[in-house]
Amino acid sequence: MALSYKARKRWSLVILLVGLPLYIMAAVTVVSLIERPTIWVELLVYVGLGFLWIMPFKFVFRGIGQADPDAPQNGDRTGD
Incomplete structure (x- = not known):
């Protein structure tokens, strides 16, 4: 399953903002x-x-x- 660039960008934000803090709490709990x-x-x-x-x-x-x-590359805009 290939994700688009926008989807990967959104998922990376979700993973960093939600998943990482949850993982840190779980790691600290396990180590404690x-x-x-x-x-x-x-x-x-x-x-x-x-x-x-x-x-x-x-x-x-x-x-x-x-x-x-x-x-679009080189400043080419569509819809101008």
Whole structure:
């Protein structure tokens, strides 16, 4: 299923504004359930969970920072 540029842009905003805070709360909850590890182990766990979070959504964020590929090029406007 291929998403359009606009759809990927919208989904990326939803994922960042809703999904990321929920994932952060879940990660903190899971880490707090275990006995407090050393700061380095805790940092490695959070970094690992951060990479784990982005892997399923990699295709959504790819190319979002670029110009819209479906937009008219060279200032060509339709409807002028």
